[in-house]
Amino acid sequence: KQQIKEAVEAMFDVTVLRVNVINRPAKVARSLRNRRRQVRRGAYKKAIVTLKPGDNIDVFEGVL
Known part of the structure; x- marks a missing residue:
């Protein structure tokens, strides 16, 4: 989390208040074309990075 915080602050010149990390496990799913075939x-x-109020990242301007 500390590395993510430092990287975001250095790249975008913002102040990071909090970093939450979500680990999503691998899944086995069926192929759409062939139902018997499984795809991993x-x-x-x-x-998820929470910024100081008033800070924003220009890349995401107008998304929300």
């Missing part, structure tokens, strides 16, 4: 979807991590 990889695990991934998500980071």
Whole structure:
């Protein structure tokens, strides 16, 4: 979490208040074309970063 906080602050010049990390496990799903075939979807991590009020990241301007 500390590395994510430092990276976001350095890249976007904002103040990070909090970082939450979500670990999503891998899943086995059926293929749409062939129902018997199984496809493995990889695990991934998500980071939710809370910024100081008034700070924003210009990349996401107009998304919400």
